[in-house]
Amino acid sequence: MKFMLIHTLDESAFPNEEECGVPVELESWATEMVGRGIELDGARLHPVSSATSVRRRDGRTLVVDGPFAETKEQVAGYDLLECRDLDEAIAVAAAHPTTAVGSIEVRPLEDGAPTVDLPEPDPARQRYLLLICAAMGAAPVEDAAHADRDPGHDPGHPGHDSDQDDDEDIDRWVDDLDSRGVRLFGWPLQHPSTAVTVSRPNGRTMTVDGPFAETKEQIAGYDLLECTDLDEALAAAAAHPVASFGTVEVRPLWAS
Numbered sequence: 001m002k003f004m005l006i007h008t009l010d011e012s013a014f015p016n017e018e019e020c021g022v023p024v025e026l027e028s029w030a031t032e033m034v035g036r037g038i039e040l041d042g043a044r045l046h047p048v049s050s051a052t053s054v055r056r057r058d059g060r061t062l063v064v065d066g067p068f069a070e071t072k073e074q075v076a077g078y079d080l081l082e083c084r085d086l087d088e089a090i091a092v093a094a095a096h097p098t099t100a101v102g103s104i105e106v107r108p109l110e111d112g113a114p115t116v117d118l119p120e121p122d123p124a125r126q127r128y129l130l131l132i133c134a135a136m137g138a139a140p141v142e143d144a145a146h147a148d149r150d151p152g153h154d155p156g157h158p159g160h161d162s163d164q165d166d167d168e169d170i171d172r173w174v175d176d177l178d179s180r181g182v183r184l185f186g187w188p189l190q191h192p193s194t195a196v197t198v199s200r201p202n203g204r205t206m207t208v209d210g211p212f213a214e215t216k217e218q219i220a221g222y223d224l225l226e227c228t229d230l231d232e233a234l235a236a237a238a239a240h241p242v243a244s245f246g247t248v249e250v251r252p253l254w255a256s
Contacts, residue, residue: 039079
């Protein structure tokens, strides 16, 4: 199974915003997980001050500086894992240095996610993470497979008549970016009700069912882009179908 680790930190607790982590321990963790075939991809994000949230309402694109939700802890990075099951993913997350200073939300990817084989970064371009966020409601775990197959589906939103229409809109968006070499990878996450948040205060591992923050909008999926500049990334975010009723947060990645 593939899982996304969503790293969250209170950046105000760190005087140097470029070092919200424990570099030596992080390198050791990454080396071990790559060696075990568990770590498929991962990156640290620029500080939350670099976040831009994109929405599209009544035909107008609204671009606002800041993340999709105003919470104490904010997304600071991510990892994509291949694990036997949720228990192994939680154990891997618990061993990550982030859990000593923040928390990690563990979310399974929707079934069918392909193996990641990312190209080497283009030094002339910048990579961005798009967090696709929507009000997903409180669907029980047993109903989540239908709900998160398409993170753009909002049964109560006018203009969304069927799952098929939503799927086709997202497929067109993906095909367009793929054809232009802008999109590197992306996949929907299972419903937030499947999330487990892991932290390790005082050296003791704690797990809590649910996402890192109880907000109206939750992360429903993600896309990794490589763009010429922020304007190209924002244009891609504005064209995403979820932007018409949810939010797409755009965050640059630190170069590896």
